[in-house]
Amino acid sequence: MKDHGIPPNPFNPHAWITGNPKIGKGTWIGAFCLIDGLGGLEIGKACDISCGAHIVTHSTVRRCISGRRHNKIDFARTKIGHNVFIGENATILKGVEIGHHSVIGAGAVVTENTKIPAYSLVVGIPARVVRSLREEVSAFKNGKRHKKTKRK
Numbered sequence: 572m573k574d575h576g577i578p579p580n581p582f583n584p585h586a587w588i589t590g591n592p593k594i595g596k597g598t599w600i601g602a603f604c605l606i607d608g609l610g611g612l613e614i615g616k617a618c619d620i621s622c623g624a625h626i627v628t629h630s631t632v633r634r635c636i637s638g639r640r641h642n643k644i645d646f647a648r649t650k651i652g653h654n655v656f657i658g659e660n661a662t663i664l665k666g667v668e669i670g671h672h673s674v675i676g677a678g679a680v681v682t683e684n685t686k687i688p689a690y691s692l693v694v695g696i697p698a699r700v701v702r703s704l705r706e707e708v709s710a711f712k713n714g715k716r717h718k719k720t721k722r723k
Contacts, residue, residue: 590628595653610646610665615653621677623660626651630665630683652689669693672708 582588582600592608595616600606603623606614610628620626628649633641647666651657655669658677663669667681670689675681679698687693690705 601659611648612651613649614651615655615671617653618651618655618657620657621659621661624657624662626657626663628665647684672704674704 582594582598583602583604585602586600586604586606588600588606588608590608590610590612592606592612592614594600594606594614595618597617598614598620599618600620601622601624604620605625605627606612606620607625607627607629612626612628614620614626626649628646630645632645634644645665649663649665649667651663651669652671652673654672655675656673657663657675658679660677661675661679661681663675663681664683666684667687668685669675669681669687670691672689673687673691673693675687675698676692676694678696679694680696681687681693681698685698687700690703690708691700692702692704693700
């Protein structure tokens with residue numbers, strides 16, 4: 572395999588991790604993920620980041636559409652709490668904060684500077700909170716099964 576100057580991934584060898592993100596103990600990163608730590612990224616403990624998910628901390632949109640007249644890349648710190656599940660092919664854009672024990676659904680796009688409260692189920696494009704997971708998390712922590720709840 573050709574050396575692209577990217578340091579080896581201590582997670583899945585097919586994930587691309589740039590910059591120096593802070594990644595908590597027990598976090599799992601699947602194949603074909605893009606983890607962009609260039610603008611400051613903190614991922615909590617015991618998170619699962621499913622295959623193909625992208626977490627970015629920068630944008631080159633203004634630079635591109637200005638014909639390179641705006642020569643600055645925009646960066647924003649991104650923070651993901653502990654025990655967060657990010658579904659396949661979800662995208663987390665720069666400046667996002669995701670609270671502990673949240674689930675980001677497959678294919679969701681969490682737009683720039685969005686703040687997701689802890690215990691949230693988040694889906695869609697753009698991503699939106701559809702309900703709280705507080706009861707399920709409490710039941711799981713206590714070793715109990717939780718009855719299924721209907722979506723709103």
